[in-house]
Amino acid sequence: MKSIQVTGKRLKKQNKEVTSYISSIFWDRRLLKQVLRINTAHTLALYEAGEISEKDAKSIVNFLKSFTIEDEVDEDIHYLIERSAIKKLGIDVAGQMNLGKSRNDQVATAIRMELRETILSVVEELLKLQSFILSLSEKYKRNLIPAYTHLQRAQPVLISYHFIAYFDSISRSVERLFSLYSRVNLSPMGSAALAGTTIAINRMKVAELLSFDGIIRNGIDAVSSRDFVLDSISCIITVALDLSRFAEEIVLWSSSEFDFIELPDETTATSSIMPQKKNPVVAEIIRARSIVPLSSLVSSFSIMKALPYSYNLDLQEVSPNLWVAFDTVRDAVNMVSRIVSSLSFKVEAIEKKISHDYTCASFIAEYLSTSKKVRFRVSHAIVGEIVRSSIKKKIKFGDAIRTLLPVISKKYSGKKVLLSEKEIEKLLNPMEALRMIKTEGGSNPDDIDRELKIREEILERDMGSLNSARLRLREGLEKLEKEASKFGCS
Numbered sequence: 001m002k003s004i005q006v007t008g009k010r011l012k013k014q015n016k017e018v019t020s021y022i023s024s025i026f027w028d029r030r031l032l033k034q035v036l037r038i039n040t041a042h043t044l045a046l047y048e049a050g051e052i053s054e055k056d057a058k059s060i061v062n063f064l065k066s067f068t069i070e071d072e073v074d075e076d077i078h079y080l081i082e083r084s085a086i087k088k089l090g091i092d093v094a095g096q097m098n099l100g101k102s103r104n105d106q107v108a109t110a111i112r113m114e115l116r117e118t119i120l121s122v123v124e125e126l127l128k129l130q131s132f133i134l135s136l137s138e139k140y141k142r143n144l145i146p147a148y149t150h151l152q153r154a155q156p157v158l159i160s161y162h163f164i165a166y167f168d169s170i171s172r173s174v175e176r177l178f179s180l181y182s183r184v185n186l187s188p189m190g191s192a193a194l195a196g197t198t199i200a201i202n203r204m205k206v207a208e209l210l211s212f213d214g215i216i217r218n219g220i221d222a223v224s225s226r227d228f229v230l231d232s233i234s235c236i237i238t239v240a241l242d243l244s245r246f247a248e249e250i251v252l253w254s255s256s257e258f259d260f261i262e263l264p265d266e267t268t269a270t271s272s273i274m275p276q277k278k279n280p281v282v283a284e285i286i287r288a289r290s291i292v293p294l295s296s297l298v299s300s301f302s303i304m305k306a307l308p309y310s311y312n313l314d315l316q317e318v319s320p321n322l323w324v325a326f327d328t329v330r331d332a333v334n335m336v337s338r339i340v341s342s343l344s345f346k347v348e349a350i351e352k353k354i355s356h357d358y359t360c361a362s363f364i365a366e367y368l369s370t371s372k373k374v375r376f377r378v379s380h381a382i383v384g385e386i387v388r389s390s391i392k393k394k395i396k397f398g399d400a401i402r403t404l405l406p407v408i409s410k411k412y413s414g415k416k417v418l419l420s421e422k423e424i425e426k427l428l429n430p431m432e433a434l435r436m437i438k439t440e441g442g443s444n445p446d447d448i449d450r451e452l453k454i455r456e457e458i459l460e461r462d463m464g465s466l467n468s469a470r471l472r473l474r475e476g477l478e479k480l481e482k483e484a485s486k487f488g489c490s
């Protein structure tokens with residue numbers, strides 16, 4: 001009998017250089033575990049459909065169990081597995097492996113399976129980071145930092161309050177990743193090349209064995225859509241954006257100009273010439289690499305744009321972008337966790353800086369409006385002019401209020417507004433001023449415990465969702481292993 005290759009007889013043998021040029025083997029290594037599972041589930045489905053004998057199913061399952069990649073040139077992992085199976089088991093047994101499936105539905109399925117695990121591993125890293133953020137917030141819940149707008153000191157807030165902002169933004173990313181997960185978690189298997197197959201594959205059963213929540217019904221959609229990749233990269237871009245903003249603040253805060261924090265030595269490096277330097281190198285690399293997912297999105301989007309339905313080999317070139325984007329961001333999250341878990345704030349120095357500045361000015365203007373019945377726009381003007389004079393005359397803000405408030409208030413409101421010494425003290429003491437905040441979710445130090453508690457509950461809820469997603473993956477895998485073991489060697 002003439003020997004038969006997986007590539008068939010339609011074409012002459014492919015040039016090795018060409019094979020290696022179009023090959024996806026390098027990136028397919030990442031998919032190997034998933035592709036083997038897919039082959040196992042499909043073998044079981046073929047047996048159930050009455051297309052292969054129990055004996056052949058057993059041989060194939062055993063072969064898949066022990067398969068390892070060798071350094072061979074091949075178009076992709078799917079061909080490589082089938083070719084090796086035929087070599088080892090013979091065409092009579094392994095020649096039936098690809099009945100009712102195609103590389104098109106296999107690769108789309110494998111990407112989704114690998115992506116599920118990748119998404120969950122990023123979620124895990126994000127939740128870890130959030131728990132470090134909460135510990136840091138707990139530690140600094142009695143300390144202040146100036147918050148900025150336009151990079152100009154704006155209002156004092158608790159350090160914890162600033163970090164809760166990061167926490168909340170990360171929570172939304174986690175939420176997006178979970179919702180993405182449910183769109184990714186659907187099985188293309190059974191779509192074969194694009195139209196489905198004449199083999200009675202039980203798609204729902206295969207989906208279940210591969211731990212999917214359901215199937216992608218339409219075969220063309222199943223093999224040629226990669227919007228889930230674009231969707232995934234978009235989600236991860238938002239994470240990268242958060243990290244890069246954090247990294248930027250770390251760089252600023254650690255400079256002598258701000259001098260707010262001391263970075264752990266292990267996240268910094270010195271200069272080869274200036275011995276005094278402590279450069280925030282980890283933060284800088286996080287900031288720079290945060291662009292990686294964006295370039296991945298642009299590449300993927302550009303490959304997809306105007307591709308005719310259904311499968312085109314161009315799609316093969318989309319996936320590496322996905323892995324690069326996710327790996328880059330996951331590593332960055334891990335590094336941010338390192339920074340957050342060992343970051344220390346120079347609390348006294350910061351408090352000294354803001355004790356004589358103008359960050360309480362808006363609270364004073366609000367106070368004049370609520371307690372002294374001056375229209376806010378007028379009190380805003382009064383305080384603004386006091387600040388101006390205080391800067392110009394180089395006198396402290398408090399002294400400027402004492403001396404100038406009666407005069408300036410008369411000028412703008414027609415009545416002399418007076419503040420008692422006690423009122424001035426309170427308004428200029430940032431911690432006291434913050435206690436006057438009445439709005440829900442505001443930076444009132446009396447509310448911080450409640451705010452932290454809310455976040456602890458969110459974190460617990462998300463950890464629960466992560467664990468149950470992982471559990472469902474494990475259960476499916478166990479089911480596959482159990483069913484396969486009926487055929488596998490024991």
Ligand code: ARG
Pocket residue numbers: 024075076103104107311313315316317
């Ligand atoms: N290596 C391909 C990929 O990663 C597998 C699918 C190839 N399909 C095909 N019809 N050539 O997308």
